[in-house]
Amino acid sequence: MDVRTICLGILSRGDATGYEIKKLFDEDGYQHFVEASFGSIYPALSRLTQEGMVSVRAESQEKRPDRKVYSITDTGRRAFLNSLMKPLPEDRHRSPFVFAMLFSHLLPHPRVVEMLDTYIGQSETKLAQLMEQKPQPQTEGDRFVLGYGRAVYIAIVNYLRHYRAELKGDAAEAAE
Amino acid sequence: MDVRTICLGILSRGDATGYEIKKLFDEDGYQHFVEASFGSIYPALSRLTQEGMVSVRAESQEKRPDRKVYSITDTGRRAFLNSLMKPLPEDRHRSPFVFAMLFSHLLPHPRVVEMLDTYIGQSETKLAQLMEQKPQPQTEGDRFVLGYGRAVYIAIVNYLRHYRAELKGDAAEAAE
DNA sequence: CCGATCTATATCGGACCAATATAGACGGAC
């Protein structure tokens, strides 16, 4: 599942610029299980254009650089659906936070608390995004992914809050 | 949090070969939130050796290629702990399965069921690994990460099983 | 009116992964 395929998928839901594709990952709470950087999105769109998977129209605006709006072609749509019929690559996940917590016993207590609070904040923000979503998801897929995201982030936030509360107790005991 | 830092962390818990480091990610149920490939582990270990962060001893075995056992040095240990004091990079996550499910309404029903069942199987395997763990984790960090992994995978498996059950109902209705 | 933030495209160096090559050991099938 490379960035080219992901771009095709996004474009199959509607036209977009490279910038807008990136924004979908960051903001829209679209979901937090797929992302890509500009450094791979722009080259991907160029190559997809060469391959005839997408078409571009340059909307020249007054006193602004052109907006390059990409649309998926029939070829692209077929190629995308075809790639979904083949076995999917496995998830890749790297969480520096979780890894760092493996070594909490080697770190100063305030640093551990700081790491926890930072991560709790980030997770709560993502969860809030997923909760404030429009009540009626567009497609069945949207409904599934929204529910999935909520389930995962609720579990994460619950666990972290609980652990953080335990930690407070320990700190109080240690201070006595 | 690059692969070099991750290798340092692993080695701070005990000596290992490149092969063993990789195995920890795959098997040990060590945890499913950090991984790395051979293609990045071996170069990382070479460079760490050059930099004096780790040392190597080649255990030459009879009729086998040398086992290169890596040990972390004091310099490496200090550098690693120091990197944990700086702000941590954010999680990166890419789940082809979740992305593909966004388009379930465009796919044949059997394919959707197949994707779901495959992913449920994988998640159950990981959860089983996390549950059969030795009852007494080594460090506080181990305890935290084990609990975190269990919480996340329990939520995932629950949600997927529930969704899959719903789907069965739909399919039955559609067949009538 | 100044700095910050936003829209928008783009590139580069370095990091990273998947696939592949090599090679002897070991265990089970037949």
Next chain:
DNA sequence: GTCCGTCTATATTGGTCCGATATAGATCGG
């Protein structure tokens, strides 16, 4: 008993991907 698959173990390569950075006008709050 020998063949096949799997396991230990190191290593490289091609290509993908990310983070940082550059550019530049718009817009907006203080």
